[in-house]
Amino acid sequence: MAKIVYGFGSSHGPLLSTPPEQWDLRAADDRKNPQHPFRGSAYTFPELVDLRRGEKDFHREMSIEVRCSRHERNQRALNRLGEKVADVDPDILVVVGDDQHEWFLDDIQPSFTIYCGEQVINAALDQEKMKTKSPGIAVAMSAYYPAEDHIYPVPKDLAHAIIQGAIADEFDVAISATQRAGPKGPIGIGHAVGFIYRRILKDRPVPVIPILLNTYFPPNQPTPKRCYEFGRSIGRAIASWDAENRNKRVAICASGGISHFVIDEEFDTRILAAIKNRDTETIFAEPDNMFRSGTSETKNWITVAGILAETELEMNLLDYVPSCRSEAGTGCGMAFASWE
């Protein structure tokens, strides 16, 4: 039997890797966005400013002093997570993330995908692709993609055990055994896993199983309950994995979230507390339309809560840092948690 020895969750938004004085670059994108999802509706930027007037002093929140202090807290939390994972030194890391048109495009968009190839490449930062991105994204891309290709082994025996467990539990998962390729060769793993490789693992070649959810793109995003139950299936498969290497120590990671690009501190507080307290009633009661845009990545955390449900690991919220970049309260509610 493999043992789940550790879990962690980390936001991965570009602001984490952007100097505070340049957070305005993304605010410029927010001002142009005609559809900001927020609590079940969608708003233009001016509508959002009006709607949220009086909720919090966002002008103060976006001041350079506050931004610098938020940035420092974010870096401290990321460094702590990196140190903890290095101390735990797991044999295998399972990363639950979402694909955002990185491997999967409009031709196919699976709800749940388990990657089971021999290896996975975090491909070198593509300078030409970088030029097509908005300046607020481009500035942070090296936090996801290395200067040269990095290759990670994939423990495919365990990936197959997870797939078999999922099928037995009536989750008709998609599998991917070969990294997608484009004209320039293999397309690297997406941002949700790339950020963990770069910023938490510091490019160390820890064997990783990427599990990719479609949290982002309608209409086939799995519900919070389905994500949680899928997580429980994964947790059982790991715990009962009976292979030659049965004493493997496995760590689990939730990548992304919490609310963005409209920060919703109420939602973040409620959902993080529910995950910590194993309060599935609250998690399942959350309307699905709260999980839109980047906030949908919270489902990666819910899946991890399911994976860890039958372990004795307890969640410790290392920090929650609302990192605001505009007067509409856009930015990202950054969360960092450790299950020990």
Ligand SMILES: [Fe+2]
């Ligand atoms: Fe993301």
